[in-house]
Amino acid sequence: MVGLSIGEQHFVKGGIAQDLRTDGRKRLTYRPIYVETGVIPQANGSARVKIGGTDVIASVKAEIGRPSSLQPDKGKVAVFIDCSPTAEPTFGGRGGEELSSELALALQRCLLGGKSGAGAGINLSSLLIKEGKVCWDLYIDGLVISSDGNLLDALGAAIKAALTNTAIPKVNVSAEVADDEQPEIDISDEEYLQFDTSSVPVIVTLTKVGTHYIVDATAEEESQMSSAVSISVNRVGHICGLTKRGGSGLDPSVILDMISVAKHVTETLMSKLDSEISAAEACEDES
Amino acid sequence: MSAKPGAATPTYSPKVVGRSRLPIFKDSDLDWSRPDGRGFPQCRPALLQTGAVSSASGSAYAEFGNTKVIVSVFGPRESKKAMTYSDVGRLNCNVSYTTFASPTLGQGTDHKEFSSMLHKALEGVIMMETFPKTTVDVFALVLESGGSDLSVVISCASLALADAGIMMYDLITAVSVSCIGKNLMIDPVTEEEGCEDGSFMMTCMPSRYEVTQLTVTGEWTTPNINEAMQLCLDACSKLGEIMRDCLKQAASASDE
Numbered sequence: 336m337v338g339l340s341i342g343e344q345h346f347v348k349g350g351i352a353q354d355l356r357t358d359g360r361k362r363l364t365y366r367p368i369y370v371e372t373g374v375i376p377q378a379n380g381s382a383r384v385k386i387g388g389t390d391v392i393a394s395v396k397a398e399i400g401r402p403s404s405l406q407p408d409k410g411k412v413a414v415f416i417d418c419s420p421t422a423e424p425t426f427g428g429r430g431g432e433e434l435s436s437e438l439a440l441a442l443q444r445c446l447l448g449g450k451s452g453a454g455a456g457i458n459l460s461s462l463l464i465k466e467g468k469v470c471w472d473l474y475i476d477g478l479v480i481s482s483d484g485n486l487l488d489a490l491g492a493a494i495k496a497a498l499t500n501t502a503i504p505k506v507n508v509s510a511e512v513a514d515d516e517q518p519e520i521d522i523s524d525e526e527y528l529q530f531d532t533s534s535v536p537v538i539v540t541l542t543k544v545g546t547h548y549i550v551d552a553t554a555e556e557e558s559q560m561s562s563a564v565s566i567s568v569n570r571v572g573h574i575c576g577l578t579k580r581g582g583s584g585l586d587p588s589v590i591l592d593m594i595s596v597a598k599h600v601t602e603t604l605m606s607k608l609d610s611e612i613s614a615a616e617a618c619e620d621e622s
Numbered sequence: 623m624s625a626k627p628g629a630a631t632p633t634y635s636p637k638v639v640g641r642s643r644l645p646i647f648k649d650s651d652l653d654w655s656r657p658d659g660r661g662f663p664q665c666r667p668a669l670l671q672t673g674a675v676s677s678a679s680g681s682a683y684a685e686f687g688n689t690k691v692i693v694s695v696f697g698p699r700e701s702k703k704a705m706t707y708s709d710v711g712r713l714n715c716n717v718s719y720t721t722f723a724s725p726t727l728g729q730g731t732d733h734k735e736f737s738s739m740l741h742k743a744l745e746g747v748i749m750m751e752t753f754p755k756t757t758v759d760v761f762a763l764v765l766e767s768g769g770s771d772l773s774v775v776i777s778c779a780s781l782a783l784a785d786a787g788i789m790m791y792d793l794i795t796a797v798s799v800s801c802i803g804k805n806l807m808i809d810p811v812t813e814e815e816g817c818e819d820g821s822f823m824m825t826c827m828p829s830r831y832e833v834t835q836l837t838v839t840g841e842w843t844t845p846n847i848n849e850a851m852q853l854c855l856d857a858c859s860k861l862g863e864i865m866r867d868c869l870k871q872a873a874s875a876s877d878e
Contacts, residue, residue: 584832
């Protein structure tokens with residue numbers, strides 16, 4: 336990314352202090368969000384989300400697997416993020432690995448909730464086919480095609496849209512077998528189950544520049560940030576995950592204030608995303 | 623080793639502020655009793671020693687209940703991995719578990735990200751510009767995993783860095799809180815972490831009263847987050863004092 340000159344840095348910071356960012360937005364306004372679902376036909380579910388210049392694709396693949404011995408009554412979900420070199424030349428080879436693992440960890444934290452499964456966006460028990468033997472393994476892959484700031488929010492929105500688009504085939508366990516053998520399963524080709532994504536949270540990243548917070552920072556605004564807090568809020572208004580990025584310290588009252596701002600922003604973002612996703616699904620059904 | 627044998631190991635339990643409405647911790651309706659008999663706002667006794675590894679620039683050993691961690695710091699020194707010139711210092715962190723650390727052989731897979739989380743916790747507090755062109759290596763080894771592993775690793779690492787003489791803005795301390803049902807318990811052990819509904823880990827600089835790292839998982843309401851944050855801040859400042867005492871003891875012992 337091209338560095339900013341001192342004058343440009345002052346312009347960005349001063350604009351944010353006066354509630355007028357370089358692209359004319361207010362501090363708590365998102366860029367236009369564009370959602371397209373069903374972009375990858377071979378995947379069980381997929382979506383492409385564009386927030387301004389940031390472009391990401393999320394895909395969901397479901398495969399039959401064995402539940403882990405520690406949690407035999409739950410399916411498994413794995414989140415992988417890949418930052419493609421098309422977004423930034425520095426992402427080529429191993430350059431994007433650190434960012435990818437940080438994003439994957441933050442998304443996994445928001446989607447899977449606590450160890451007991453409370454607050455999870457995805458109900459892991461619904462992925463179970465036969466306890467201890469057969470379950471669905473969900474592989475959620477995110478690909479960053481173009482990066483202009485706010486990757487985490489875009490990936491969160493893309494995963495939410497992809498899960499809404501996901502159709503898992505119905506499975507019939509055909510034969511009852513002894514405890515130590517794998518049962519035979521019959522995967523239906525016609526009947527599909529749609530995922531219930533009403534409890535999947537959205538992620539809002541609040542970036543602190545100077546003494547003010549902005550939502551949906553562009554890459555040049557992110558280069559001026561002192562710290563960023565990504566808060567994931569679900570439909571009920573509970574916090575499902577929180578990650579603070581950036582090295583500088585924050586006063587605890589600032590964090591609590593950020594949480595209330597994030598809850599306020601989530602209401603508009605959640606309804607906007609829901610309408611965009613249902614519009615995209617309707618568009619896909621027609622074509 | 624600088625701790626005097628026979629001295630009582632201090633604990634850093636926070637103070638629960640009395641409130642006009644019903645407190646969260648009511649002993650009468652405990653639906654969860656802690657395995658080691660502690661109260662909900664009670665932390666494990668903390669044993670901290672510096673100078674555990676004589677060949678390192680600085681090192682520290684921490685024992686919080688059953689969680690035993692040893693951290694050694696090497697540097698500032700030349701790094702073969704560094705390819706480009708850098709006029710600020712570099713930090714390299716690695717957290718590893720021994721094979722006998724957890725009761726089941728071979729630990730769980732969610733410990734791979736502890737190295738990057740330790741790096742993020744430390745990079746905001748070390749003054750990198752005091753050691754340009756060189757690298758500081760921090761190696762943490764968890765000898766026994768008894769719960770709240772990452773918090774103990776972070777606190778122990780900052781003690782080891784202080785022992786090595788690396789310049790920092792402040793000591794950092796980390797405390798984690800677990801939420802089970804409607805109970806908040808500080809400094810959870812492995813069994814509590816295994817069935818928690820939410821976890822809250824905070825790293826802060828006690829003297830500056832600033833939070834450097836905050837990680838929340840699970841579903842939390844805002845009042846619970848407030849409560850957890852107050853508990854953690856109080857416990858962090860008390861743990862900071864214990865760490866300072868440990869460093870002062872080590873300094874006075876070496877003067878004798």
